[in-house]
Structures are given as structure tokens and as C-alpha cells.
Amino acid sequence: MEVVPLATAAEVARLAADIIEELVRRRAAADGAAVLGLATGSTPLATYAELIARRQAGAGPDYRGVRTFNLDEYVGLPPDHEQTYLATIRRELTDPLGIPPEQVHGPDPALAGLPGAGERYEAELRAAGGIALQVLGIGTDGHIGFNEPGSSLASLTRIKTLTARTRSDNARFFGSADAVPRHVLTQGIATILRAGHLLLLATGEAKAGAVAAAVEGPVTASCPASAIQLHPHVSVILDAAAASALTRLDYYQEVWAAKPDWQGL
Numbered sequence: 413m414e415v416v417p418l419a420t421a422a423e424v425a426r427l428a429a430d431i432i433e434e435l436v437r438r439r440a441a442a443d444g445a446a447v448l449g450l451a452t453g454s455t456p457l458a459t460y461a462e463l464i465a466r467r468q469a470g471a472g473p474d475y476r477g478v479r480t481f482n483l484d485e486y487v488g489l490p491p492d493h494e495q496t497y498l499a500t501i502r503r504e505l506t507d508p509l510g511i512p513p514e515q516v517h518g519p520d521p522a523l524a525g526l527p528g529a530g531e532r533y534e535a536e537l538r539a540a541g542g543i544a545l546q547v548l549g550i551g552t553d554g555h556i557g558f559n560e561p562g563s564s565l566a567s568l569t570r571i572k573t574l575t576a577r578t579r580s581d582n583a584r585f586f587g588s589a590d591a592v593p594r595h596v597l598t599q600g601i602a603t604i605l606r607a608g609h610l611l612l613l614a615t616g617e618a619k620a621g622a623v624a625a626a627v628e629g630p631v632t633a634s635c636p637a638s639a640i641q642l643h644p645h646v647s648v649i650l651d652a653a654a655a656s657a658l659t660r661l662d663y664y665q666e667v668w669a670a671k672p673d674w675q676g677l
């Protein structure tokens with residue numbers, strides 16, 4: 413795992429955008445198309461805005477072949493609700509980048525098919541050849557995707573019930589915590605660990621405790637994000653506030669400052 417402690421959220425966004433663009437270019441050069449795993453929530457928005465700004469300035473890669481898979485989705489919202497994660501990712505990223513909507517996927521929360529929705533999403537991921545790069549945020553309670561504390565480290569895509577804390581964290585998108593759906597479909601922890609590269613982004617002091625538990629604590633279902641320690645290729649990109657509770661912060665800073673040019677992330 414590589415922990416990159418940067419100063420500001422803007423630096424986090426620029427570095428994350430570099431990593432995503434590099435993958436898209438590399439896959440296109442190999443005559444393939446990148447398969448990206450996307451997170452919603454507030455944290456990646458600055459990265460997505462950076463990618464869009466570069467693309468609009470003519471500097472970004474061509475995204476038309478890229479396929480994307482969301483981490484999770486609310487259950488129980490009307491399909492045309494603006495806060496579904498499919499609508500959110502289209503609005504905040506894939507439409508402005510020019511990725512055709514049929515290449516933008518998420519777990520299907522339609523009530524009629526709900527019991528099999530997790531398995532169907534797993535099959536879609538397999539058919540796409542798996543996710544090359546998975547963008548992750550982290551919840552203040554240590555969740556990744558919507559895998560709340562206590563989630564099996566072997567879990568696949570399935571229905572979960574949100575904690576009161578997550579519903580209160582997400583109240584800003586719905587006006588009140590009561591209006592946040594209770595149930596979600598989320599990639600499981602084992603699903604997330606199948607991606608080729610995990611890119612976990614965290615900014616702000618509210619994330620400092622969860623980041624420290626995920627990176628330096630024991631691997632435990634009580635902190636689902638700690639499962640990233642089991643993955644061979646993880647980049648954790650942090651601003652100073654999110655990195656502030658790490659005990660090995662000096663070391664991570666030293667590693668980053670001494671990083672050779674030939675060694676990518």
C-alpha cells in the first residue's frame with residue numbers, strides 16, 4: 413500500500429486525475445478500453461471536476477470507449493430521482509467526459525429484480541473483464557462502498573442497511589437524514605478487492621480517524637476499509653487533515669518525497 417500525504421484537497425484531485433488519465437491512455441494505446449470503478453459522495457467530486465476541466469481544455473484523453481461501474485446504489489428512490497448514484501455519476505462525470513450512457517453501469521435497484529440484483533451485477537463485472545481501477549471514498553464509520561462495519565470481508569454485491577451515522581452524513585444530499593434511503597445495493601468487499609488498482613481518496617479532518625484505522629489498524633470487519641491492506645496495489649491519497657491521525661506520517665512523507673521518477677503509482 414502506498415500512502416501519499418499531500419497538503420490540500422486540490423492536490424489530491426490533481427494527482428487522482430493524473431492516475432485515472434494515465435490508465436485511460438494506457439488502455440487506449442493497447443487497443444483496449446479502460447474499465448473504471450467509480451465512487452460517488454463528495455470526496456471524488458473535485459477529481460471529477462479536474463478530469464472534466466482538462467478534457468474541456470483539450471488536454472484530457474478520449475473517453476468514448478471507457479466503461480464505468482458504480483460502487484453502489486440507493487434502493488427505494490424513484491428511477492428519475494436526481495440523487496440516484498447512476499444519475500449522479502452521469503451528471504458529475506460521465507456525461508461531461510463524453511462516455512456514452514450505455515457504457516455507464518450501476519447496481520440495479522428496481523424492486524422487481526432486487527433479490528437477484530447483486531448476482532446480476534457481479535456477472536456484469538465479470539463480463540466486462542473486471543475493474544482495472546477502482547476509485548474509493550471512505551465513510552467516517554470506516555465503510556467502503558456501502559459496506560458498513562460488520563460487513564463480511566468475503567462479501568459480494570448485495571443489499572445492505574445503512575447505519576444511522578451514514579444516513580446523517582448523507583443528509584446534505586436529501587435535506588434530512590430521515591429522507592436518506594435505509595437500504596442500498598453495494599459491491600461487496602471481496603468485489604472491491606478484485607479490482608486491479610484501488611485508489612482511495614480522503615480529505616478533511618472528519619476522515620482522519622477512519623483513515624488511520626483503515627491504513628494502520630488491524631484488518632477487521634469492524635473497519636471495512638481496513639480490507640484494503642489485503643490488496644497488492646493500493647494508493648491512498650490524502651490531504652493534510654485526513655492524514656493527521658496517522659502514526660507513520662513522517663515515513664509516508666519521506667517515501668513520497670524520495671519517489672523515483674521511474675516508479676509510478
Ligand code: PGA
Pocket residue numbers: 452453454455456548549550551552555556557
Ligand atoms: P463522502 O463519502 O465522500 O461524501 O465523504 C465517502 C463515503 O461514504 O464512502
